[in-house]
Each structure stands twice: as C-alpha cells, then as structure tokens.
Amino acid sequence: KQEVTQIPAALSVPEGENLVLNCSFTDSAIYNLQWFRQDPGKGLTSLLLIQSSQREQTSGRLNASLDKSSGRSTLYIAASQPGDSATYLCAVQSVDSGGSNYKLTFGKGTLLTVNP
Amino acid sequence: EAGVAQSPRYKIIEKRQSVAFWCNPISGHATLYWYQQILGQGPKLLIQFQNNGVVDDSQLPKDRFSAERLKGVDSTLKIQPAKLEDSAVYLCASSLVGGAYNSPLHFGNGTRLTVT
Numbered sequence: 134k135q136e137v138t139q140i141p142a143a144l145s146v147p148e149g150e151n152l153v154l155n156c157s158f159t160d161s162a163i164y165n166l167q168w169f170r171q172d173p174g175k176g177l178t179s180l181l182l183i184q185s186s187q188r189e190q191t192s193g194r195l196n197a198s199l200d201k202s203s204g205r206s207t208l209y210i211a212a213s214q215p216g217d218s219a220t221y222l223c224a225v226q227s228v229d230s231g232g233s234n235y236k237l238t239f240g241k242g243t244l245l246t247v248n249p
Numbered sequence: 250e251a252g253v254a255q256s257p258r259y260k261i262i263e264k265r266q267s268v269a270f271w272c273n274p275i276s277g278h279a280t281l282y283w284y285q286q287i288l289g290q291g292p293k294l295l296i297q298f299q300n301n302g303v304v305d306d307s308q309l310p311k312d313r314f315s316a317e318r319l320k321g322v323d324s325t326l327k328i329q330p331a332k333l334e335d336s337a338v339y340l341c342a343s344s345l346v347g348g349a350y351n352s353p354l355h356f357g358n359g360t361r362l363t364v365t
Contacts, residue, residue, distance in 0.1 A: 137291070167353065167354070169356075174358070174361075175358050175359070176253070176255075176340055176342075176356035176357050176358045176359050177292070177340070177342075177354075177356040178356070179353040179354060179355065182353050222291055222292075224291070229305065229307075234297070234304055234305045236294060236305065237294065237354065239291030239292050239293075240291050241289065241290055241291050242291060
C-alpha cells in the first residue's frame with residue numbers, strides 16, 4: 134500500500150527566504166508525482182506534475198524534483214513571499230492493489246507561513 | 250475556462266440526517282473524483298468515475314454513502330444517515346482523462362460538512 138509522508142508538518146520563514154519542502158513515498162512504482170497548493174477554505178490547485186521519467190519541473194519560483202528510486206521529491210520555493218502562505222500537498226499516482234486503476238495518494242501536507 | 254463547481258459551500262446537519270452534495274466538472278473532462286478531506290489530513294478518494302461508469306469505489310462506505318454521475322457530466326454524492334465522523338470537506342475534482350495519462354486534477358472549492 135502506497136504511503137506518502139511530508140516533512141515538516143509546518144514551516145514558518147521570513148519573507149525572501151528560499152525554502153524546501155519534502156515528500157517521500159514507500160512504493161517507487163509511480164506514474165507521476167504532483168504538488169498542490171491549498172489555501173484555507175479552498176480546494177487544491179495543481180502546481181507541478183512530474184512524470185516518472187522526469188527528474189524535475191519548474192514553474193516560476195517553484196522547482197520540483199523527483200528521485201523515484203529513493204522515493205523522494207522536493208519542492209523548492211525561491212524568494213518566498215507572504216502570498217506563498219498555504220498548505221502544500223504532495224500526491225503520487227500509482228497502480229492500485231488490484232492492478233486495474235491508477236490511484237492518487239496524498240500526503241498530509243506542509244503548512245507554510247511566510248512572515249513579512 | 251470555468252473551474253469545477255461545487256455546492257453547497259457549507260452544510261451543518263445533525264447525526265442520522267441525510268445530505269447531498271453536487272459537482273459540475275470542467276467541460277469535456279471525462280474523469281470525476283470525490284475526495285473526503287478530514288481536518289489535518291490529505292484528501293482520501295471516495296469514488297472515481299470515468300464518464301458515467303464507476304472506476305473505483307473501494308473506499309466508499311457503501312452502507313451510507315452513494316454517488317452517481319448521470320449522463321457523464323454532473324455528479325451528486327449523498328450521505329444517509331450521517332455520522333459525527335463524516336464531518337470533513339468533500340472535494341470534487343475532474344481531469345481530462347483518468348489513469349496514468351499524466352492528466353492534472355482540477356479541484357473545486359469543496360463542501361464543508363459539519364455533523365453535530
């Protein structure tokens with residue numbers, strides 16, 4: 134059974150700092166890994182999707198890396214801003230135990246606070 | 250492009266009552282998902298539809314939860330009767346295609362259910 138762990142559970146940084154969020158997964162047989170952002174009272178917004186054959190994806194100040202063999206991904210946020218404050222969730226897509234469907238398994242998220 | 254629409258935004262009911270949630274996915278998206286997100290947890294998949302057929306409902310408590318997606322577009326999720334532990338945010342998501350096609354999920358803002 135796929136399990137996804139995110140460390141740290143919460144992170145508080147001053148504005149302008151670069152930071153790294155970590156995600157690990159137990160089964161390396163994944164098809165892709167996705168990073169989402171969730172603002173309070175809102176749904177999830179997809180930030181980056183890394184296919185299993187890729188090593189990283191970049192979007193603006195965000196860079197996500199994937200090391201499938203070790204079961205790890207990182208989300209790097211450069212020059213953090215107060216508007217980056219949110220919960221960041223990692224999810225991996227892998228085949229389910231029945232072998233017939235591709236499930237998305239989420240971590241619990243990292244609550245990021247960027248202080249002005 | 251209009252996003253995933255969900256209603257209502259909030260619902261408060263007493264235990265043993267019934268409740269229904271509605272979701273309208275992004276136009277053209279074949280796959281629709283219902284997730285349950287308990288406070289402090291990542292979303293957990295309840296049911297996945299491909300067009301109007303069920304792909305995965307292995308984690309749906311079928312003694313009290315039901316869902317349908319008539320005509321392969323809108324979907325409703327019903328709980329009858331509700332229990333205290335059903336208090337959560339119910340998220341609907343859609344994607345262009347399902348499975349391991351690296352198609353990002355788009356989420357609605359969710360319905361926050363409180364069972365008293």
